[in-house]
Amino acid sequence: MIKKIIPLKSDNSLDNLLFFFFSIYPITFLLGNFAINLFLFIFNFLLILGFFKNCYNYKVLNKYILYLLFFLFLSFVINLIFSNNFHLTYPRVLKFILIIGSILSFKQLLLGFKSTEINKLYKIWSIIFIIVIFDIIFELIFKINVIGLKSFMPGRVASFSGNELNIGHFFSAFSLIFMSFVYVNYKNISLNLIIGILLITISFLIGERSNFIKTLLIISAFIFLIHQIKVKYKILSFSSLIIFFIIMLNLNPGYKLRYLDQFTKVLTKEGINYYFDNTVYGAHYNVAKEIFKDNKFFGVGIKNFRIESFSNKYADLDHKQNNRRANTHPHQVHYDFLAETGLVGYFSFALFICFSFYLAIKNYIKSRNLFQLSGIFYVLISLLPLLPSGSFFSTYTSSLFWLNYAIMVGYIRN
Numbered sequence: 001m002i003k004k005i006i007p008l009k010s011d012n013s014l015d016n017l018l019f020f021f022f023s024i025y026p027i028t029f030l031l032g033n034f035a036i037n038l039f040l041f042i043f044n045f046l047l048i049l050g051f052f053k054n055c056y057n058y059k060v061l062n063k064y065i066l067y068l069l070f071f072l073f074l075s076f077v078i079n080l081i082f083s084n085n086f087h088l089t090y091p092r093v094l095k096f097i098l099i100i101g102s103i104l105s106f107k108q109l110l111l112g113f114k115s116t117e118i119n120k121l122y123k124i125w126s127i128i129f130i131i132v133i134f135d136i137i138f139e140l141i142f143k144i145n146v147i148g149l150k151s152f153m154p155g156r157v158a159s160f161s162g163n164e165l166n167i168g169h170f171f172s173a174f175s176l177i178f179m180s181f182v183y184v185n186y187k188n189i190s191l192n193l194i195i196g197i198l199l200i201t202i203s204f205l206i207g208e209r210s211n212f213i214k215t216l217l218i219i220s221a222f223i224f225l226i227h228q229i230k231v232k233y234k235i236l237s238f239s240s241l242i243i244f245f246i247i248m249l250n251l252n253p254g255y256k257l258r259y260l261d262q263f264t265k266v267l268t269k270e271g272i273n274y275y276f277d278n279t280v281y282g283a284h285y286n287v288a289k290e291i292f293k294d295n296k297f298f299g300v301g302i303k304n305f306r307i308e309s310f311s312n313k314y315a316d317l318d319h320k321q322n323n324r325r326a327n328t329h330p331h332q333v334h335y336d337f338l339a340e341t342g343l344v345g346y347f348s349f350a351l352f353i354c355f356s357f358y359l360a361i362k363n364y365i366k367s368r369n370l371f372q373l374s375g376i377f378y379v380l381i382s383l384l385p386l387l388p389s390g391s392f393f394s395t396y397t398s399s400l401f402w403l404n405y406a407i408m409v410g411y412i413r414n
Contacts, residue, residue, distance in 0.1 A: 044101035075348035083301025106406040168208030176374035288335035299342035329391035375408030
């Protein structure tokens, strides 16, 4: 085992337990929120146990990231005080404590094991990811997955997510980790290029538009930035993808409706105006914008959009989707923060994440660690404006985001 940054007692059993639970952590996203929360509790329990046994230390993270992380948590506490519904907000504030603990736990994991051992962790994650790929393909062929689950929506794949229909989110979150593992271990550019094209294709077939865009962007950026591939091969690869997409759009009415018809409307001369005035997402965004205007500094409280959006004061009878404006969340991370946490929460998060990006990119330039780069890309693409997303404060979405964030900052040297 490598020497820890801060002289501490060694506890192999504690490190091994942390390694074991992190190695099977991706499975929890296939099982549901209860399993995810259970593992977050386990990570924090092991971390606290390590503190008491003087094996772990909270100072493993960069001190400025820790300061900004505490400041972000403080903004959530303030949000709790001003929340329109205390009982909806406080569970998410408590959950953020578990998130902080999971980030620290992953950093401890990176410090407690050599890179060859950490590679075994990514190997296990890759095997789980491959199993999900086979299950998705199985469902695409037989219209039902290997354990009998199937999608209730045409053009969408359920896989292990069942009625939640969020397997595309899992897929985008682990796709670059998988590609990084393949390239680190096999150093084969052609193989990684083929895998990249395959993953983009599967993401398209899953039928989740925003997660397909995420997957397309992060894999394309990864391939173009990492590999010194000849231009003609890059052109050939993406030309092949375009031809495949055109064929699928014409063969399958479900894909044509979900991708071509709706995207072309947004890309017309009306563009963004059409998006805001005619779509369900536009209705959510407009309501979130109005809620923010009424609660500029502290928002209505985390998880309170689900109540406020039903208020008649936010009805817009001229909007074509007004009757569908209310929802559990605005479906966009920036509107999520602005409506529910106000300027205080939004800028606390923005400052925290921007500084984290700065340190992570600075470290990557020196280390060229592909796993860190995969975390950087995922976190960056997840925060793109206007791209629809799950609720940032939900268990599933936030846990996938913070896992990739932990990978992004975990390799930063103090």
